[in-house]
Amino acid sequence: MQITLKRSLTRSYDWFARHISPAQLAVILAAVIVGWLLFIPPIHGYADNGDFYRVMYSSGLYHRLGHTYNHNNFVVQTYGIMQYYNEHRATIFSSQPLFVMPAIWLNRLLYSKTIFDIRFLGFVYYVFYLGGLYLLTEALTYPAKRARNYLIAIAVVFVFADSSLTLYFNSLFAEPVMLITMLYSFSAFLLLARQRYRRRWPMILVFFVSTILLITVKQQNAPLALSFVIMELGLLALVKVRRGRLYVFLGALVLLGSGVVTYTLINKEFSDINGYQTMTRGVLLKSKNPEKALTEGGIDGQFALFKGRTYYQSYMPIALGSDYVMKNLIGKYDFTWVLKHYLQHPDEFGEMLDLTAKDGQLVQVRAVGDYVQAAGKPKQAQTHYFTLYSLMMEAFFPRKFAFYILFTFVLILVYAFSAYQGFKQHQPELIMRFCFVVAAMTMILGVMVVSIVGDGDADLAKHLFMVAVTTDLLVLLLGTDIINHRLWQVYDDKR
Structure with a gap:
């Protein structure tokens, strides 16, 4: 009987593996988990903390007359769409309208020409997000020939379908663009490193477009251009001709230029x-x-x-x-x-940096509500639907800046040995992966320092959004490399 049960389970798994890949499993699970949060009434999102006007008016939206606009307390589901001349100019230079405007066009086509439902913006983010999640899971599991890669897919959903991240989709904050473009940028780079596709140019295009959108979505992201240049130079490990190296260096200049433009256009x-x-x-x-x-x-x-x-x-x-x-x-x-x-005054600086470390993994916005008023919840009520991962990181991840320094040193040391093996064995993947780890660690530490030097501890948790997202990617990368025995060598299906 045990043998029969084992054969039945084996046949079931074989059928499942033939029809659904780990990446597809991740998308299916995330689509259900996140879709329920965003689109099933009463919907969830983030209320306005006062930042929405930066994109609202320049995109042709306004607070509906005769409807209470609840700053901080409740999610506002509908906005008015300007019908005539829009006298408002963009208050900041940002790539965010590239996502907001298609949502408004879709709203006009399918729902109303005068009333904008925030769920249309959530849907636009949702579609791009699921695409990014697919590429991320594919990058982490390729070649997907082992049962353990389905566990990796579940881990990806556990981390990146966390509601503290996806609540941003039903809002006018810029963080959804940062999350989505970071997923695409990292995934495309890792897929290139692991040579997943025969044609490289589509992933190269995805990498550059997503990275530029990320750098330009918020002016505080301008310094990230330096980190992404470190990452982009890892592409040199793939090219073998002089012309290819020239393109890599030109790409680095483009990324630097996007950072410079974003910084110089600060209002x-x-x-x-x-x-x-x-x-x-x-x-x-x-x-x-x-x-x-x-x-x-x-x-x-x-x-x-x-x-x-x-x-x-x-x-x-x-x-x-x-x-x-x-x-x-x-x-x-x-x-x-x-x-x-x-x-x-290093003692004062240390205290401020410890503040950043304390808020480094605090992703869910505490100062605003997550419910629409019709849900009947108290003002500024927070949802805990599918937030186990973020709550764990907030509770157990060390809250000292010194730990981030130690984390940086250990991770770079581990992947430096891997890169050394890559040089010896002529394996681009190991070299490129090291470039990402170095770039990610400079991103984490750089965001912490720039946040303090650039704005003190005001609105600190939102300023540190990229710290949490980048840490999550590093944790997943390290964990999957260990599980698939590819930490210091390329993947071998025999292991």
């Missing part, structure tokens, strides 16, 4: 807001003697009264937009001034 208003909070929620926040910290840097010590305040806080001692504040405070320092201060 002065947002630059001033971030600059103010860099001082009040950064430099002054942990300073033992804020007056002295200011006067040593050539700034009037009376501005120490702003310690701990955000730009939008009520009842300020002086109008923040006044010429006096601009000339005597914000105009007196820049990124270099702040970085120099932190280097001269």
Whole structure:
């Protein structure tokens, strides 16, 4: 009887493996899990914390007249669509409208020309997300000939179908674009490294388009261009002719250029807001003697009264937009001034970096609600549907910046040995994988430092979104390499 049961299970698995690959399994599971969250009433998403206007008005959307607009408390499901001339210009340079506008066109075609349902935007993100999840699972499991690769597919769903990430789809935040493009960028690069497809150019195109969209979706992402250049230079391991190397270097210049353009187009208003909070929620926040910290840097010590305040806080001692504040405070320092201060006060810098480490894996936005008002939930209520992974990372991942340094050192050391083997054995995959790990670790540490130096601890969890996503990719890469015995060598189906 046991033999019969074993044969029956074997036949069932063989049939399943012939018809459904690990990547297809991941897409099916994620489609059901995420689709239920986003599209089945009462829907879920993220409420507006005040950032939505950055893309709302420039995309031709507005708060519907006669309908309560609940900042922070509840998800707003419908918006009005402007019918005539839109006088609003884009407040920031961003690639996000490339996703928002198709959602509005689809809404006009299938639903209404005057009312926009946020689910259409969620659907656009949903479709691209499932494509990215397919490529990610394919990249991690190829060649998919072992039963354990189905466990890897389930692990991918467990990590990236977590609601703390997918709730962003039903919102006007830019984070969905960051998540989706990072999935495509990493997956395309790893598929190239593992030479999954005979034709390389489609994956090369996917890599560059997704990376540029990621760099340009938010102005704080401009420094990420440097990390992606490190990653892109790994393509040199694939090319064997001089012309190919030239294309790789030209690609690096394109990525750098996208970062430079994104940085130079930062709106002065947002630059001033971030600059103010860099001082009040950064430099002054942990300073033992804020007056002295200011006067040593050539700034009037009376501005120490702003310690701990955000730009939008009520009842300020002086109008923040006044010429006096601009000339005597914000105009007196820049990124270099702040970085120099932190280097001269390493204890304060360390405390601030520990704040980033504490919030590094905190993905779910705590300050806003996840439900529409019709759901009957309290204001700012949070859903815990399919959030086990994010809750585990938040609870158990070490909250010290020193651990991230140690994590970086160990991971780079492990994959450096792998890259050495790649040079010896002429295996591009091992070299390219090392380039990704180095780029990812510089991304994680760089985002932490830039967030503190560029905006203090204001809205820190959202600023660290890429830290969590990149950490998740590294954890999956390391875990799957160990499971498939390819940590220090290329895949061998005999193992």
